[in-house]
Amino acid sequence: MKIVFRADASIDIGTGHVMRCITLAEELARQGHECRFICREHKGHLGELISSKGYELTMLRADGGTKLDSSGNGNTTYADWLGASWQQDAEQAVEALTPLSADWLIVDHYALNARWEQKVAKAVGRIMVIDDLADRNHECALLLDQNLGRNASDYDGLVPQDCQRLIGPEYALLRPEFAELRERSLKRRARPELKRILISLGGVDRTNVTGQVLDSLAATTLPGDTQLDIIMGAAAPYLNEVRQQAARLPFKATVSVNVSDMAERMCLADLSIGAAGGTSWERCCLGLSAITIILAENQRLIGEALARSEAALLVENSQIVEDIVKLINRFAELTEERQRSSRNAAVVCDGAGTARVMSMLTGSI
Numbered sequence: 255m256k257i258v259f260r261a262d263a264s265i266d267i268g269t270g271h272v273m274r275c276i277t278l279a280e281e282l283a284r285q286g287h288e289c290r291f292i293c294r295e296h297k298g299h300l301g302e303l304i305s306s307k308g309y310e311l312t313m314l315r316a317d318g319g320t321k322l323d324s325s326g327n328g329n330t331t332y333a334d335w336l337g338a339s340w341q342q343d344a345e346q347a348v349e350a351l352t353p354l355s356a357d358w359l360i361v362d363h364y365a366l367n368a369r370w371e372q373k374v375a376k377a378v379g380r381i382m383v384i385d386d387l388a389d390r391n392h393e394c395a396l397l398l399d400q401n402l403g404r405n406a407s408d409y410d411g412l413v414p415q416d417c418q419r420l421i422g423p424e425y426a427l428l429r430p431e432f433a434e435l436r437e438r439s440l441k442r443r444a445r446p447e448l449k450r451i452l453i454s455l456g457g458v459d460r461t462n463v464t465g466q467v468l469d470s471l472a473a474t475t476l477p478g479d480t481q482l483d484i485i486m487g488a489a490a491p492y493l494n495e496v497r498q499q500a501a502r503l504p505f506k507a508t509v510s511v512n513v514s515d516m517a518e519r520m521c522l523a524d525l526s527i528g529a530a531g532g533t534s535w536e537r538c539c540l541g542l543s544a545i546t547i548i549l550a551e552n553q554r555l556i557g558e559a560l561a562r563s564e565a566a567l568l569v570e571n572s573q574i575v576e577d578i579v580k581l582i583n584r585f586a587e588l589t590e591e592r593q594r595s596s597r598n599a600a601v602v603c604d605g606a607g608t609a610r611v612m613s614m615l616t617g618s619i
Contacts, residue, residue, distance in 0.1 A: 260291075262363060266334075269298075270457070273532075274532055276307065278612075287616075292350050294337045343370065352377045364385075364386075368393040371392060381396075382615065386400075388408040393413075395416075400420075401423070403558065403559030404422065406421045418614065424603070428535060432605045436600075439520070439542070446589055448585065448592070452523035455527075459491075466575055468484075470577075474583055478504055485510055485513055521542075524592075537599060544566040545568075545569055546566045547574060548568070
């Protein structure tokens with residue numbers, strides 16, 4: 255099959271949409287399918303990464319001067335993320351798709367909806383949508399919303415009646431190494447310690463939440479031999495500041511950029527401090543206890559659902575330093591709480607979601 259992905263990354267959007275599409279593309283490619291990407295050239299795009307993985311890429315020019323027409327787009331909060339009008343984007347997508355005779359177009363973009371999908375449908379076999387919001391109409395054959403707390407009924411009236419809905423973390427798009435390390439990771443948490451903390455606030459972290467987290471850790475009662483594993487993206491605007499701050503901490507702190515071994519790092523970590531986004535399912539798969547921070551309103555459903563399930567502790571963006579100091583000091587003392595959090599997290603996601611989505615796309619079930 256030929257599969258085309260329409261997704262963007264930028265300083266404002268972050269990297270998560272493109273990264274989960276890459277995860278699915280890699281599994282499809284391993285099964286012999288041809289994958290391509292259509293992305294817009296925003297500041298902070300991941301075009302080089304996509305190309306480095308061997309995928310053909312159509313890069314659309316970002317037109318900062320275009321007046322955005324968001325009419326009919328439902329929630330217009332994310333309209334500016336497109337960098338063009340939806341009509342222009344659809345026309346450019348059709349132009350890229352027409353020569354390909356693609357079997358599937360996979361759309362992962364908060365600024366696109368049914369009106370766009372109807373316009374490009376003539377150039378592709380079927381459309382799959384990856385969504386997290388359930389706030390607008392879609393014209394698609396398959397819809398994926400991998401979030402805990404979401405119900406299939408949330409899309410009633412938003413998708414065609416015959417649209418197949420893949421709902422919940424059992425369909426979370428994780429790379430295969432997470433499932434491979436799951437048993438090892440869960441086993442080492444039978445006797446939990448708190449010696450190594452993984453800090454990852456997304457590929458961009460445009461407001462330097464990482465810096466606030468480091469301030470909070472410096473104010474805790476953690477011993478000096480605690481290790482901090484800080485992960486950032488190359489496009490993070492505060493990367494150099496975080497490196498300087500890490501060097502001044504009373505702990506051994508390393509800052510790594512664009513890592514390819516996140517599963518291994520999570521397996522080795524005793525606690526994670528991270529955004530309440532898609533990385534939550536990676537942490538859950540490995541039973542990694544976490545303090546999650548809601549960095550954007552579209553992460554609230556995930557963060558609150560994880561907190562209700564006692565699979566993670568939740569911190570609001572406005573109270574990061576104060577709350578993390580309290581939680582870390584409490585967590586350091588309560589081994590039983592860390593064990594319970596790990597067990598609850600492991601129940602949420604088993605790491606086999608990508609294979610389940612693959613089966614739906616390829617028609618093997």
